[in-house]
Every structure is written in C-alpha cells, then in structure tokens.
Amino acid sequence: MDNYIANVIPHLQQWWPVIILLSYLFGLSFGVISLVQAVSQKHRFNRSVAVWTFWAAVLLLNLPSLMDALSMTVFNQTSEQSLGYSPPSSPGAIYIQFAVYAIQIVGVIGIARGVCLLRDTPNQAMNFSRGIVHLFGGTLAVNLVSFLRGIGATVGGDVQTYVAKIIG
Known part of the structure; x- marks a missing residue:
C-alpha cells in the first residue's frame, strides 16, 4: 500500500500549477466579463456587479500573491514554504x-472559491x-502543518507531543 501512495504523491504536487493556471483562466474571463458589464447599456445601473467581478479577476490573476499575503498575515510564512512540506x-x-x-490542494481550491463567492x-x-x-478556511488548509504546530504549542503537554510525532 505504501508504494501506491508514494506513487500518487508526485501527481498531487502536479495539481498545484494546474489549479493556478485555472485561476488565471477564470481571472481573465472575469476580467472580460467585468469590462462587458461596465460598458453595457443593459447593466447601466448595476455597476457594483462589474466592480466586484473586476476585483475577483484581479485576485484570481494574482492567486499566488493572494495566498502569500493570507499566509503571511496569519502564519508569518509564505505559501510556498507551506506547500513544500x-x-x-x-x-x-x-x-x-x-x-x-x-488537504492543501483543497485549501487552494477553497481560496479560489472564496474569491468567486x-x-x-x-x-x-x-x-x-x-x-x-472560504478564504480563511483555505488559508488554514494550505498552512495545515503550521496550524497544527500552533495548536500544539498553544495547548502544550500531550497535544504538542503528539503533533510533533505526527507532523514533525
């Protein structure tokens, strides 16, 4: 069973660039949609939808930077350090x-979903x-190891010992 999971792990790592590229694609499409909504006479009185769509496009086009900003804000480390566990x-x-x-892949998807929401x-x-x-939960999922270490350090005792044994 160990061999099967050892073979799957490199394939999981390959999904991060795919998710980032999909966020770029959605960001570009949201950017085009926001421009169409901004100049459309049909949506003339609902400009806030175009503004929120534009912000979502900007955040999705900068998903790695958004993940770094969220990780640095909460855990004082970049998301690249977290994803390299x-x-x-x-x-x-x-x-x-x-x-x-x-769990980290689900976290990256959660951050993108939060932006879309x-x-x-x-x-x-x-x-x-x-x-x-979704943004906060995705940040916790991407930084799962730091989050668990923080819980162990906060509670201390047996919890800290078990966390150290499990995740290092």
Whole structure:
C-alpha cells in the first residue's frame, strides 16, 4: 500500500500549477466579463456587479500573491514554504504526506472559491460571509502543518507531543 501512495504523491504536487493556471483562466474571463458589464447599456445601473467581478479577476490573476499575503498575515510564512512540506522519516510518513498534500490542494481550491463567492456579493449579500469563510478556511488548509504546530504549542503537554510525532 505504501508504494501506491508514494506513487500518487508526485501527481498531487502536479495539481498545484494546474489549479493556478485555472485561476488565471477564470481571472481573465472575469476580467472580460467585468469590462462587458461596465460598458453595457443593459447593466447601466448595476455597476457594483462589474466592480466586484473586476476585483475577483484581479485576485484570481494574482492567486499566488493572494495566498502569500493570507499566509503571511496569519502564519508569518509564505505559501510556498507551506506547500513544500516534507514529513519526518517515521512509519506512516507517506500517509501523513499524502493527507497533508490532499488537504492543501483543497485549501487552494477553497481560496479560489472564496474569491468567486466574493464576486457574487452584489447579487446575494450572504455570499460575502461565505467567501470570507472560504478564504480563511483555505488559508488554514494550505498552512495545515503550521496550524497544527500552533495548536500544539498553544495547548502544550500531550497535544504538542503528539503533533510533533505526527507532523514533525
């Protein structure tokens, strides 16, 4: 079973550039949509949708920088440091590395989803809070190792010992 998971881990790492490229694609499409909405006579009185769509385009086109800004704000490290996790050599390290990478991929998708939810804020006001929750949750997922180390350092005792054994 270890061999199968060891073979999957490099493929998980290859999804990060794909997700970043998809965010660029969505960012470009949102940029075009915002320009069309801004000059359209049909949407003349609803310019806030065009402004929010433009901001979503800018954030998606700068997703790595947005992830770095969120990571630096909360965890004082860049997202590149977080995405480059390598577990300590111990029994089951492959499984831990697989789980961390899978959670980090979900975090990157969560950050992009949060930006897309923020884009729909003028149409549905409750999307603002959902978008913020996705941004914060995605940041925690991308920085899972730092988050768990922080919890271990805060609680201390057995929790800190177990976290250190599991993730290093």
